[in-house]
Amino acid sequence: MKTLMLSPLEKACLQWVSKGRTAVEIALLEGKSVIEIELCLGRALTALGAQSMMEALKKASGPDT
Template sequence: MLSPIEKSCLRWVSEGRSVAEIALIQGKRIPEVEQSLARALEALGAKSIEEALRKANISISK
């Protein structure tokens, strides 16, 4: 189960946003966003962001 911040960070990544941009959007520090993404990967048992997006059923926006 992903936390709301983990889901949100994954969604922003799927839209092509950088960690710095996500931090600004979320009002968080860069290390907090990096930690949220790392926790999301661990929770989903994913080895990459792409795999995490697939497992979370989040499509990549282009």
């Protein structure tokens, strides 16, 4: 996973999404609000230049990890 562009929470959220977790589940697991998680995932999309969560997951786990 690309580490320079993402915060620790952004990386954790993407890892949870890759395991099929929803924003509500991630919020409970991370001790954050659902809004915080949704904003975090949005920042991760922007940081990775992705248009979708699937694209973000592919980019985050790309060959330059």
